[in-house]
Amino acid sequence: MTTKFRTQFAKALAQHEVRNNTESVVNKLRKHRLAAFPDQAEWISMRRHSTAIRANATSKLPQLLEQLETNLQRNGIQVHWADTTEQANQTVLNIMRFHDARFIIKGKSMVSEEMGLNDFLNTHGIECLESDLGELIIQLAAEKPSHMIVPALHKNRKQIARLFHSQFPSIPYTEDISALAQAARRFLRHHFATAPVGLTGVNFMIAETGTLCLVENEGNGRMCSTAPPVHIAVSGIEKVVECLDDVPPLLGILTRSATGQPITTYVNMISSPRKPNEKDGPTAVHLILLDNGRSRIYSDPELRDTLNCIRCGACMNHCPIYKHIGGHAYQTVIPGPIGTILEPQKNGLDSYGELTQASTLCGACQEVCPVSIPIPKIINRLRWEHIRKSSCSTPGAGSGRRKTEAIIWKIWAWNCIHPGAYNRITSVATSMRRLADRILAKISPWTAARAVPRLPDTTLHERLKALKIDNE
Amino acid sequence: MNDARNTILSRLKTASIDQTMPLARNISNSVNWSSNYKVQLFRTQLQSAQAEIYDATDHSWLMTLQHICQAKYLKNILLSPTTSWGEAIIENSTNLPSLKYYDDPVENWKQTLFEGIEAAFTSTYGGIADTGTLILWPDTQEPRMMSLVPPVHIAVIEKSKIYNSFAEALKAQHWNETELPANILLISGPSKSADIEQTLTYGVHGPKELVVIMV
C-alpha cells in the first residue's frame, strides 16, 4: 500500500544525516529532562498538580476566555477573535495596514506556523523575519520547523555553517556555534531597532490579571514584544489559565520537560502597552485568539484532553517513531505524538487519518507528558473514528473505512463468539499450514523483512485436550 | 470579528462539562529555607547559568560596581538618576565610566541605545532562590529595555528580598492585589541559545553578560 504518508516516511527513513541529527538532539533533550526530575515522588506530585491546573482551566474555558478578554481590555490590550486561520491572518494584515507597516519581526510562534502567516503576508507585500535562532535557520533554508522547541534540530552545525555562508557572504565561513550565533545577533540587531511591528506567540494567558506570559532563552521574544511600537501576540484559545498562582507550577514543569532547565533565561509577563510617562515598550498591544477547530475538539469530552497540551515537546523526544522519521515526515505543523492526535482532529481524518497509525502505542508519550494527556488512548479513539460507520464531530470520520476490511473483521468477530465454528476453522487452517505460510509471506510488509511465524500442526484446543486439561 | 467571538464562545458553551477535577492550589510550595541557604542557592543557580555574582554590603557595593566597570573596560553605563541607587552612584561617580540616563522616550534615541550603550545598571524587585532568578518590575524610572539591549546588565539585589520559590514570591509580594506593571520580567542569566546541536552559547539577542551584586 503506497500512500502519501507511507511514501513520505520511506523517504525520511532514507535520509541518514537528518536521522542522525534528530536522534543526537532528542537523546540530549531526554538526558537533560531526566536529570531535571531526580526525585520520582516530586515528579509525580508536580505532574499531578499541573494536570489539575490544566484540567481546571479547560473545564472553565469559555468563562476564563471572557474574563481574560475583560481584563486585557481594561489593561489596554486589544483582543481579536479568529475562528479560522484566514481570519487570523487577515487581522494581522489589517493591523499592519493600519500602522502602514511593511515589515514584521517575529519571535517563535507555532500558532503563526499554523496560520501560514509568513506566506500570507508575503503575498501581500509584507516582509517577515524570524528572530529565534532556530527559526531564522529554518527561514533562511526555506524549510519548516521539525520540532516545537528546537525547530532546526534536523540540521547540524556544518549544514548551518554552509547555509549562513551562502546567505551572508560577508561573514567568514565558520562551524563554531558561538560565532554562528553572534552572526545572527549582528544581523538581527538592526532589525529589532527599526521594525515597526513585532509578533510573538504566548505560553500562558492569565485570566485573573489579563497577562500574557512568554517563555524564552534568547531574548528575541523580549525584543519583538518591547522594541517595536506595535506588538501582536497570537495564541490558541486553549492557552488560558485561571490565575497567577497557576503559573509557577506550570512554568517549572514546562521548562524541565522541554530542555531540563529549572527556568528559562527570560519569563516575560506582559499586562499592558506602554503606560503614561513610560519611556519604552509598544504603544499598542494586540492579542489574536485563534480557534481553528479547537472549540470543535472541545465538544468531545475524551478528545478535549488534547487541548491541555503546554507544548513542551517531551512526547516527541521520547517517541520511537519521531526519533526515526524526524519531524518533517509528518507533514504537519506539529509533529510527534501530540501532532498525531492534534493534526487529524484539526485538519480532518480524510487527509490526516493515516497519521494515527504512526504510533507503536508504546505509551512513552503519556508517561512523560507533564499534564498527563492520554495520547495512546486518543490515538486509538481516532483510529476508530477513521474507520467508523457513522459520522461524528471529527471531520473526515469514516473516511478510512474499507468494505473488505470491515467484512473480514465482521466474520472474525462472528467466528470468535461461535466456538464450534472457531474450532473448525482453526483446525482447517492448521491442516493447510503450508499454504498459509506462503500467503502470510506475501501479504504483509512485516514479513518482507522478518521470518514468518509458522503455524503449529495442532491447535491449542487439540493440544489441551490431549493433555486432558479442561476449559478451566 | 465579533461574529467569530460569539461563534467560538457559543460552541464552547454548548459542550457538556462533567465534574471538574479538584485543584488544591496550596500544596506545592512547602519549602522554607533559612536566609543563608536561600542566598547560597540563589548564587549557585545563577552561577550555573553563567551569571557573575558579587557579594557586597550597604557600604561596599559602590566599590564593587567600580571594580566591575573597570574590569570590563566599560566606557559608559546607563542608569536611572532618580532611584536611591542611582543617586548614590551619581554622588560617587569619580571612578566610574561616563554615566548615561534614560530620560527620553526610546524613539528619540533608539539608535544610540542599540549601538552606543555598553552596560546598564538596574535595581531588582526581588529574587528567587530555587531557580536563581531576578524579578524586575520595570517602570518610568527603569524602563524595560535597560535589562535587554545593552551587552552588559548589572543588577543589584537585596538579600532580604530573595524568596524560596516563584510561587512564594508572587504571594509574598501580593502580585494579584496590585496593578501589575506593563511588563514583569524574570531573568535567570545572560541571553543564551541551544538551537544548534543543543549546544549552549551565550549572548544571543539579550545581554551577553549578567552581573549581580548582592547587598
Ligand code: SF4
Ligand atoms: S502532549 Fe504533553 S508531552 Fe507532548 S508537547 Fe503537549 S504537554 Fe508536552
